[in-house]
Amino acid sequence: MRHLSGTRPARPVPALISALALSLALGLSACGPFVNPLATAPATVPNAPPDSRGVITYATYQVVVARDGDTVESVANRLGIAPADLAARNSLPKTFQLRQGEILLLPDSFPRTDPGFGGDVSTQPLGWSPERAAQAIDGPGSASTVPSAATPTAPPAKASPFQNGQTEPLIDPVRHRVEAGETAYSIARLYGVSVTALASWNGLGPDLAVRENQELLIPIVSGANQIGGDTAPGQGTEVAAPPSAAAPLPKDITPGTTPASPDLGQYRTPQGGRLEAPVKAKVSRPYNTASPNGVGFAVAAGTPVRAAAAGEVALISEELGGLGTIILIRHQDDLMTTYSTLSDVTVKKGQTVTAGQKIGVVAARDRPELQFDVFRGTTSVDPTTYLGN
Numbered sequence: 001m002r003h004l005s006g007t008r009p010a011r012p013v014p015a016l017i018s019a020l021a022l023s024l025a026l027g028l029s030a031c032g033p034f035v036n037p038l039a040t041a042p043a044t045v046p047n048a049p050p051d052s053r054g055v056i057t058y059a060t061y062q063v064v065v066a067r068d069g070d071t072v073e074s075v076a077n078r079l080g081i082a083p084a085d086l087a088a089r090n091s092l093p094k095t096f097q098l099r100q101g102e103i104l105l106l107p108d109s110f111p112r113t114d115p116g117f118g119g120d121v122s123t124q125p126l127g128w129s130p131e132r133a134a135q136a137i138d139g140p141g142s143a144s145t146v147p148s149a150a151t152p153t154a155p156p157a158k159a160s161p162f163q164n165g166q167t168e169p170l171i172d173p174v175r176h177r178v179e180a181g182e183t184a185y186s187i188a189r190l191y192g193v194s195v196t197a198l199a200s201w202n203g204l205g206p207d208l209a210v211r212e213n214q215e216l217l218i219p220i221v222s223g224a225n226q227i228g229g230d231t232a233p234g235q236g237t238e239v240a241a242p243p244s245a246a247a248p249l250p251k252d253i254t255p256g257t258t259p260a261s262p263d264l265g266q267y268r269t270p271q272g273g274r275l276e277a278p279v280k281a282k283v284s285r286p287y288n289t290a291s292p293n294g295v296g297f298a299v300a301a302g303t304p305v306r307a308a309a310a311g312e313v314a315l316i317s318e319e320l321g322g323l324g325t326i327i328l329i330r331h332q333d334d335l336m337t338t339y340s341t342l343s344d345v346t347v348k349k350g351q352t353v354t355a356g357q358k359i360g361v362v363a364a365r366d367r368p369e370l371q372f373d374v375f376r377g378t379t380s381v382d383p384t385t386y387l388g389n
Contacts, residue, residue, distance in 0.1 A: 044197040044219035047173075053079060055106070059172050062106040063217070066098035066203065081110060091213040101203035105175075105215050173201070174218040184208040191218045273332070275308035275386040276355055278339055278372050279362070283384060285369070292380035294338070294373035301364035307353045308337050308372075308386075316349050324363035329353060337383075340371035 050056045054065040054075075064075055073094040076083040083094045085107045098104070176187060184204060188195045197219040199208055210216065278297070285296030307329055314336070315328035324341035331337065342360035347353060362370050374383040 042192065043222045044193055044201075045222050047201050047217075047219070055079070056103075057112060061108070061172075061175070062110055062112065063103045064106055066100060066102040066104065068100040070098045070100075072096045072098065072104065075104060079106075079110070081107065085109075090215070099203055099205055103203055103217070173220055176216045176218055178210045178212055178214045178216060180212050182210065184210055187216060187218075193219050193221065273309065273386075275337065275374070275383070276306070277387050278305050278308050278337075279303055279370055283387075287382040287384060289382070292373075294340070294371045294380070295383050297370045297372065299362055299368060299370060301362050301368040303362045303368075303370070304358050305339055305342055305360050305362060305370055307355060307357045307359055309335075309355045311337075311353060313347050313349055313351045313353060313359075316345060316347075323365065325360065327359055329359075334377050336375040338371075338373040338375070340373070341365065341369060 048056050048058075050065045054067065056063050056065065064079060066075060071094070072087045072090070072092050073083040075098070076086040076094075079086075086104060087094045087096070089107050090104050092104075174191070176191070178187070184195055184198055185208075187210070188198045195208060198204070198216065201219045202216050204210065279299050281297045281299045281303075283295045284298035287295050309329075309331045311329040311331040313327060314330040315326070317326045317328075318324075319326055319340065324343055325345050327339045327342060327345065327347070329337050329339075339359065341363045343363040345360040347357075347359045353359065362368050372383055374381050374386055
């Protein structure tokens with residue numbers, strides 16, 4: 001992931017504000033009531049300015065601010081570190097083109113500058129910069145030479161760069177690694193900061209685009225590290241009594257009645273999937289488990305009969321007594337359907353059919369009826385469980 005811009009952002013131009021407002025409305029339209037983080041998020045402190053190399057040093061890590069035209073490789077060469085190390089630290093190729101103000105996280109091995117340029121000595125080697133050179137020549141906060149180890153050094157007049165402009169005890173900016181599906185808006189809401197502050201701290205472009213595995217610095221909320229009120233260390237903080245303390249619960253509480261569990265089985269898709277009704281009519285003769293013989297549809301002779309699902313025509317047979325033709329279609333998952341008492345058959349044995357394809361019409365009889373059977377293997381099952389009616 002990537003990191004913040006090291007300079008305090010200029011006032012956004014109207015075009016950027018309009019783009020932010022439009023993108024925000026679109027990004028949050030599916031997330032419930034609209035909340036504008038540009039207006040509701042707390043104020044944040046400005047980020048620390050970078051040194052002449054573009055480096056910003058925090059208490060536990062360092063970042064570098066990209067310049068116009070920079071690539072990962074050019075930044076690494078400017079700082080005297082291996083481009084492959086900087087690229088790997090930020091999950092980027094060495095040739096990745098950076099935006100001006102975009103930030104990169106520096107490897108942990110990159111030399112650090114001690115806090116305040118003359119304060120507490122860092123445990124890591126000191127990095128060279130014009131500021132460090134001036135420090136070595138003029139001494140901390142004066143034109144004197146470098147003090148000896150035996151002479152105590154007064155704290156510098158300026159605040160430690162680790163403070164990030166804070167007057168309270170240090171809070172290091174939190175780093176967030178972007179995960180798939182996250183946006184600048186969702187991350188800003190997660191930490192309770194404005195999208196504008198998040199963009200300025202991290203050098204995001206006008207489209208506020210972030211990428212997976214990019215590291216973002218979360219802006220420090222102004223006054224977040226203050227202890228509110230006049231509470232002295234070691235003292236408790238007064239809180240309001242809960243409502244239940246004033247009105248205790250009644251002694252006799254009638255237990256609630258657990259509602260009956262709904263019959264969810266009726267919505268379960270049967271093995272083999274749903275089937276379409278072979279004719280546009282309701283079942284007139286229901287399935288009889290005692291004498292399985294499918295279901296009947298009382299429809300007029302000549303009514304088109306259609307395949308209930310995609311499959312292969314496995315059998316075409318004439319019924320005894322000249323009552324019509326029987327068609328058997330084999331479907332997926334060992335499912336078969338039969339259509340009895342047909343005429344004018346339009347398919348052949350071995351032919352592949354699609355769901356809803358016409359296979360014939362209802363034959364003429366004294367009381368015309370289409371008999372529709374469903375078999376799981378060789379076992380007859382109730383067709384209505386597949387038809388959903």
